[in-house]
Amino acid sequence: MIRLPKKELDELVATGVIDEVTAKRIEEHYEAKRKAAPNKLAIVLWCVGAVLIGTGIVLLIAHNWDELGKATKTLLAFIPLLIAQALCFYVIKKRMVPSALAEIGSILLFFAVATNISLVSQIYNISGTMADFLRTWTLLTIPLVYVLRSQVVAILVLCLATWQACLVGYGTSYNTPDTFPWLYVFSLIVLLPNYYWQLKSPNTSISLHFQNWLLPLSLVIVLGAFEVNNSAPYELYFVAYLALFVMLYLIGRLPFYTRHQLRLNPFLILGLAGILVILLAWSYDLLWEDRVWDIATLNLTRFVLFWVSILMAGVIAGFIVKTPENRKNSHVLIIASSLLVFIVTLVFFRNASTIGLLIINLWVLAFSISFIRRGAASDDLGTLNFGILIIAVLAILRFFDDKIPFVVRGSFFLLTGIAFFAANYFMLQKRKQKKTLEL
Amino acid sequence: MRIALIVFIVLVFVQWLLPGTMIWSRERVLEIGKEFRFIVAPLDPENPFKGRYIRLDFQAGTHIVPDGSKFTTNEPVYVLLEDSAGYARIKEVVKVEPKMGDYVEASIIAVSVRDGNDIIWLKYPFEEFYMEEFKAPVAEEVYQKSLSDSTKVTYALVSVYKGDAVLRNVFVGERPISVE
Numbered sequence: 001m002i003r004l005p006k007k008e009l010d011e012l013v014a015t016g017v018i019d020e021v022t023a024k025r026i027e028e029h030y031e032a033k034r035k036a037a038p039n040k041l042a043i044v045l046w047c048v049g050a051v052l053i054g055t056g057i058v059l060l061i062a063h064n065w066d067e068l069g070k071a072t073k074t075l076l077a078f079i080p081l082l083i084a085q086a087l088c089f090y091v092i093k094k095r096m097v098p099s100a101l102a103e104i105g106s107i108l109l110f111f112a113v114a115t116n117i118s119l120v121s122q123i124y125n126i127s128g129t130m131a132d133f134l135r136t137w138t139l140l141t142i143p144l145v146y147v148l149r150s151q152v153v154a155i156l157v158l159c160l161a162t163w164q165a166c167l168v169g170y171g172t173s174y175n176t177p178d179t180f181p182w183l184y185v186f187s188l189i190v191l192l193p194n195y196y197w198q199l200k201s202p203n204t205s206i207s208l209h210f211q212n213w214l215l216p217l218s219l220v221i222v223l224g225a226f227e228v229n230n231s232a233p234y235e236l237y238f239v240a241y242l243a244l245f246v247m248l249y250l251i252g253r254l255p256f257y258t259r260h261q262l263r264l265n266p267f268l269i270l271g272l273a274g275i276l277v278i279l280l281a282w283s284y285d286l287l288w289e290d291r292v293w294d295i296a297t298l299n300l301t302r303f304v305l306f307w308v309s310i311l312m313a314g315v316i317a318g319f320i321v322k323t324p325e326n327r328k329n330s331h332v333l334i335i336a337s338s339l340l341v342f343i344v345t346l347v348f349f350r351n352a353s354t355i356g357l358l359i360i361n362l363w364v365l366a367f368s369i370s371f372i373r374r375g376a377a378s379d380d381l382g383t384l385n386f387g388i389l390i391i392a393v394l395a396i397l398r399f400f401d402d403k404i405p406f407v408v409r410g411s412f413f414l415l416t417g418i419a420f421f422a423a424n425y426f427m428l429q430k431r432k433q434k435k436t437l438e439l
Numbered sequence: 440m441r442i443a444l445i446v447f448i449v450l451v452f453v454q455w456l457l458p459g460t461m462i463w464s465r466e467r468v469l470e471i472g473k474e475f476r477f478i479v480a481p482l483d484p485e486n487p488f489k490g491r492y493i494r495l496d497f498q499a500g501t502h503i504v505p506d507g508s509k510f511t512t513n514e515p516v517y518v519l520l521e522d523s524a525g526y527a528r529i530k531e532v533v534k535v536e537p538k539m540g541d542y543v544e545a546s547i548i549a550v551s552v553r554d555g556n557d558i559i560w561l562k563y564p565f566e567e568f569y570m571e572e573f574k575a576p577v578a579e580e581v582y583q584k585s586l587s588d589s590t591k592v593t594y595a596l597v598s599v600y601k602g603d604a605v606l607r608n609v610f611v612g613e614r615p616i617s618v619e
Contacts, residue, residue, distance in 0.1 A: 062490035066571040066617065074462065078455075085451050092444050113454055118488040120458045124465040125492075125606040127567040133488065140454055147447045 043100045044206060047152050050104045054111025061115050064122055077119035084109035088148055098149040106150030110141045131171070134164040135183050142187065145194050151207035154194055155214060161187035162218040169225020179228045180304070199256045212257075213266045216248050220270065227305040233298065234287075235346055238278055239339075240305045243312040245274030246339045250319040253326065275338050276390065279367070282342070282360045284397060288353035313339065334370045338363065364394050372423065381427055388420045465605045472600030473541050474607070475520055475527035479595045481568070481609065481616070483579040491575035492567045493609065493616070495595055500561050502529045507550040507557030514547045517602060518561060526594065532559060536602060543597075543604040565597055565606040570617055578609075578616045585611045 009023045018026075057080055068076070087105040096102055114137050121128065138160045145154045165181035195215065198208045223244055224237060251257070252268025262268065281287060300306045316336060319326060326332045341363050349356040368390035375384025395416050398404055481493035502518075504510065519530040519542045530540075548560040570578060585591040591612040598605045609616040 058488055062486075062488060063572045064490045064569055066574070077458065081454065085454070088447065089451075092447055097443065114488055116454075116458050118490075120461050122489050122569040124461065125565060125568050126461065126465070127564050130486070136457070140450075140457065143446060143450050147443050147450065 040206060043103065046100055047103055047107060050107035051152070054108055058111055058115050058118065061119050070123055073119060073123050077116050080112040081116045084112040091148065102148045103150050103152055106144045106148040106153045109144060110153050110156055113137060113140050131164050131167040134160050134167070138164065138183060138187060142190055145191065151198070151205065151211070154191055155207065155210050157187060158191060158214055158218055162221055165222045165225045169222065181222060181225050184222055209264060212264070216267050216270045219244060220274070223308070226308050227303060229303055232303045232305060235350070236300070236303055236305050238282070239343060239346070240309045242275065242278050242339050242342055243309045243316065245271045245278065246316050246336050247312050249275065249335060250316060250326065253332065272335070275335065279338060279342070279360060279364050280393060280397060283357065283364055283394065285353060285357060288356055331370050331374045334367060338367070361394070364390065376423070376427065379427070379431065381424065384423055384427060388416070388423060391416050391419070464603060468598050468600045468603045468605045469607065472598035472605070475522070475541070475597050475599055476525060476594040477527045477597055479593055479609065481579055481582050481593065483575045490569060491572050492569045493575055493578050495566045495568060495609070497563060497566070499527055499529050501558050502532050502561065503556045504532060504559055505557070507552065507559060510547050510550050510559050512547055512549060516545055516547060517542045518545050520599065541599050542602060543599050544602045563604070565604050568595065568606055568609050574617055581611055581616060
């Protein structure tokens with residue numbers, strides 16, 4: 001909310017722009033608006049309190065009180081559930097959805113369900129894996145996201161689904177359909193419409209920023225869990241992750257995200273960081289060494305990650321073809337083409353590591369130059385220095401490469417340092433000249 | 440609002456139905472099931488939600504079969520039980536639910552070959568015995584001490600009824616492990 005400070009109002013009155021009555025009315029208008037707006041901090045604190053109470057009850061129950069009989073324990077298992085359900089029922093009946101109370105009721109019910117299942121399992125010594133428990137918990141609470149419009153439950157459910165996907169995907173070595181993270185896919189499909197409505201809403205909530213970070217992070221964590229076949233080559237994981245990072249970068253360029261500051265755009269940050277990490281990892285000879293690889297004999301179609309990568313490549317192509325801002329922007333095209341360059345290099349030069357290394361190194365260089373050019377063109381020192389920083393990282397990685405002569409390595413460092421100073425100097429000079437002309 | 444209320448009532452119903460069914464099916468087994476004593480070795484792990492428990496390693500957890508290649512990992516099977524000198528023993532492991540006899544549902548953890556015999560390793564749905572937080576670690580110590588006394592057998596008392604099973608208690612000798 002934009003608000004005129006008292007000093008500004010006084011100045012407007014003093015200079016005769018507005019009279020004192022108008023100034024008073026403006027002040028009253030903002031005061032009334034401030035009082036009507038919900039106190040965001042208070043809501044956040046209430047939600048944190050509800051989460052703490054919920055987890056506290058779960059832990060108290062986990063102690064497993066011997067003194068209490070079976071009947072008392074069973075009764076205790078249902079009391080938190082009943083209270084939380086009654087609160088949620090009251091909130092819906094009184095049409096208080098969405099509200100802070102709806103949020104608190106949902107959080108309490110979310111944890112009451114976990115307490116209930118835990119206690120019943122404890123009383124009857126019911127065995128079960130953690131993944132099964134998380135699945136039941138998720139399925140019994142996910143409707144709260146829509147019924148009570150609870151954004152905190154949306155966050156908690158995504159955390160549970162991510163945890164469950166890691167347990168089934170990474171935690172077992174058996175190649176069975178159980179190891180595919182079905183629950184995660186289901187949760188994503190269910191949660192996405194809610195996330196989309198949040199994005200479209202003119203008011204940006206704190207929970208949306210949380211979800212903005214959680215969603216791409218969760219995708220990065222879970223992607224590897226989709227591969228149920230243990231014999232999948234590691235190159236496929238890199239291709240899939242590169243496709244994911246390029247996709248995240250392009251999502252980060254959507255107007256929903258670009259209207260915020262860069263630090264509030266995790267899709268773009270994670271996407272760029274991921275692309276760079278993968279390219280820099282392959283700019284080193286470690287991943288290229290000791291491997292004879294024959295794509296002709298490798299049946300890629302039996303790997304889930306192969307199909308997931310194809311799907312993501314399709315999404316990337318869609319983002320580029322359908323969006324003129326991406327299609328006509330050479331900088332975006334260079335970043336997105338990293339996937340294509342990486343795949344082509346792997347397919348044709350996997351066994352010719354020298355050529356492969358050269359291509360990847362040159363591509364990182366092209367990548368950084370693109371940032372430098374863009375920074376210089378848009379008078380953006382941050383982007384320009386980011387480009388130089390990529391070259392610096394490349395130089396640092398090459399510092400330990402004993403295959404490159406010292407003279408070449410030294411010269412590379414010197415040139416990078418000089419470029420860093422020169423670019424910043426010229427940019428600042430350009431700004432000064434512009435300012436003088438404007439004056 | 441009306442739809443939200445209906446969906447919420449359905450959700451509440453399901454949230455009660457699931458634990459309700461869990462309780463009902465277990466109570467039925469406890470009431471009319473036949474009791475078996477399984478010789479076990481307890482270990483003490485922890486679940487962040489359900490608390491501390493002792494995980495039971497069953498002596499009747501493996502079974503020699505004529506052809507191990509017929510069984511696969513994670514496959515559900517039915518274990519037919521019989522009483523042998525007061526303790527449970529596996530009579531047979533089958534894939535189709537038996538029409539009579541005392542049996543429990545289990546799953547295959549692994550199939551191996553030892554001394555020319557095909558062996559299947561079974562996972563029972565009653566291998567966790569929940570105890571008070573501070574008693575579970577002590578229970579494992581009690582079991583370790585009992586090993587030096589050959590007259591004390593550590594066993595799990597399990598009620599079995601038509602494939603379902605409920606772990607009633609774990610004993611060291613004739614005393615429940617939780618009061619040792």
